[in-house]
Amino acid sequence: MLLSIALFAVGSAMAGASQNMSMMIAARAVQGIGGGGILNLSEILTADLVPLAERGIYQDMLGLIWALACVLPSCVIFPSRASKLTWLV
Incomplete structure (x- = not known):
């Protein structure tokens, strides 16, 4: 798990x-x-x-969190900055 988090962080910094x-x-x-x-x-x-x-409830919560994390930035943050976009969004 820590290796995955580290890879994600390194990839984010590189991006x-x-x-x-x-x-x-x-x-x-x-x-x-x-x-x-x-x-x-x-x-x-x-x-x-x-x-x-209780496993179904916890897995549903994880799925909801991942879905919101994917959708909310696109719906909330992206439109407010659409006029200032370059290739490096």
């Missing part, structure tokens, strides 16, 4: 410091590997630590 599109794509690839590990390991930890009777 923030990217100077061109190729560097941004490489950074997003590193970030995606870390994010995928975080998502999978959070589901595995939930299945391992939560009793079977």
Whole structure:
């Protein structure tokens, strides 16, 4: 889990410091590997630590959090900055 978080953080820092599109794509690839590990390991930890009777509720909450984290930035932050966009959003 810590390795996934570290990969995600390194990928985020690389994306923030990217100077061109190729560097941004490489950074997003590193970030995606870390994010995928975080998502999978959070589901595995939930299945391992939560009793079977409560597992569905916890997995639903995790899914809701991931869905909101994907949708809210696009719906709230992106439109407010649409006039100032360059390739480095």
